[in-house]
Structures are given as C-alpha cells and as structure tokens.
Amino acid sequence: MNPYTEQKFNIPELKGISKKQIEEHLKLYAGYVKHTNLIWTKLQEMMQDSEKNAYALGEVLRRLGFEFDGMRNHEYYFSSLEGGSTAVSDGAFKKQIEKQFGSFDGWLNMFKAIAMTRGIGWAILYYDPKTKQLLNAWIDEQHLGQLNGLPMVLGIDMWEHSYLGDYVASEKKKYVEAFFANINWSVIEENFKVAAR
Known part of the structure; x- marks a missing residue:
C-alpha cells in the first residue's frame, strides 16, 4: 500500500487566526498523516498472523478511523483557507x-x-x-x-x-x-x- 503524504497548503496571512496558530495546527495535521501510515504498516504486519493478533488487530482498526478522519478533516479545513478570503459566488x-x-x-x-x-x-x-x-x-x-x-x-x-x-x-x-x-x-x-x- 502506498503511504499517505502530508499535503502542503498555501495559506496567506489570516484575519483573527495567527500564523503561529496555523503553524501549530499544521503540526497536528502532520501527526494524523504519520499515525495513519503507522497504523496501515502495523496492520499489514499483524495480518501475517491474524489469528494470534486478533485482539490487537481489532484495537488498531478502531484507532484507524480517528487518525484517518483526522487527516482528511484537516485537509478540507486547511484547503478552505488557501488563496485568501473570497466572496461567495452565485454558483x-x-x-x-x-x-x-x-x-x-x-x-x-x-x-x-x-x-x-x-x-x-x-x-x-x-x-x-x-x-x-x-x-x-x-x-x-x-x-x-x-x-x-x-x-x-x-x-x-x-x-x-x-x-x-x-x-x-x-x-x-x-x-x-x-x-x-x-x-x-x-x-x-x-x-x-x-x-x-
């Protein structure tokens, strides 16, 4: 399986949300990407003996939703701030x-x-x-x-x-x-x- 990669976002200076806040928030996003990849790696290893690892597999799979959704949620969040504020079009x-x-x-x-x-x-x-x-x-x-x-x-x-x-x-x-x-x-x-x- 191909690993997930951390996206880079072009976020300009924002009104009411500091550059420092965005930088720290992006570090948390990077952690979700890292841990999503870590879980996939662990799952592949554990599947080599799924019977022996059945309980641990279940626990790791439960964690996957948290890490993966955290990664995806943040990608939508940060992409909506890219390029600067615009008005809503009549689209x-x-x-x-x-x-x-x-x-x-x-x-x-x-x-x-x-x-x-x-x-x-x-x-x-x-x-x-x-x-x-x-x-x-x-x-x-x-x-x-x-x-x-x-x-x-x-x-x-x-x-x-x-x-x-x-x-x-x-x-x-x-x-x-x-x-x-x-x-x-x-x-x-x-x-x-x-x-x-």
Whole structure:
C-alpha cells in the first residue's frame, strides 16, 4: 500500500487566526498523516498472523478511523483557507444552499450554531448524492458520527487546538467568526461540484 503524504497548503496571512496558530495546527495535521501510515504498516504486519493478533488487530482498526478522519478533516479545513478570503459566488453551491435553507445567511447562521456545540469535534457540511441534498452535521472527535459515504464540502475544526493560541476557551465564537471571514469560497464551490457529480 502506498503511504499517505502530508499535503502542503498555501495559506496567506489570516484575519483573527495567527500564523503561529496555523503553524501549530499544521503540526497536528502532520501527526494524523504519520499515525495513519503507522497504523496501515502495523496492520499489514499483524495480518501475517491474524489469528494470534486478533485482539490487537481489532484495537488498531478502531484507532484507524480517528487518525484517518483526522487527516482528511484537516485537509478540507486547511484547503478552505488557501488563496485568501473570497466572496461567495452565485454558483451551484450557493443556489443549492438557497434552495434548501432559504438563504445563504440563514444557512450560515445555522452552521455557526452547530460549530458552537459543546465538546470537541467538527461542524461538517456534507453532500448526499442519493437525495441531492446538503446536510449539516456535528462530528465528535474526528470520526464519531461521520455520515457514511457522504463527501465533505466544508468543515470547521472545533477542537481547542484550532483556536486556543489566539482565543481563550470562552471566545470560541470569535474563532468561528474568524474562520468564516477567511474562507476561500471558490474552494467550497469546487468541493460541492466534485461531490455533486
């Protein structure tokens, strides 16, 4: 199996999210890539004697979802900040949002409210190709509650590691506002187009 490689992101100076915060956050992302590869390597070794290693295999497999989803979630997160902030275009993504939620601002307020869920995790916007609908969701940790088989369009990391370098815990809402002020919506439009194919 080919190892996963750490992606490099072209993230400009952001408003309300410091360069130091992004640098530290990227180190955590690198850890998810490293540990995803480590788990795959260990699984291949352990499968040589799956009967002997049955219990350990089960435990390592349980850990895989956390590390792999942590890697993928962060790739969507950081890619949405690449290239600098842009306005939302009147493209297919915005039209779908308006069709489903009435208005872009109404959806955005709902999504921000989901991001304020107590605990650690992610607010994620998925696309369901079967129903041709966007779905807002809260994911505990990196993996608990992921919507099976649905492509991700947008995600905001709500673990404290994503904002405590710039904000105290009680200022989580300021971080959410800063994240959305820095999104490159053309990336989100492209994510939607790929998901809706």
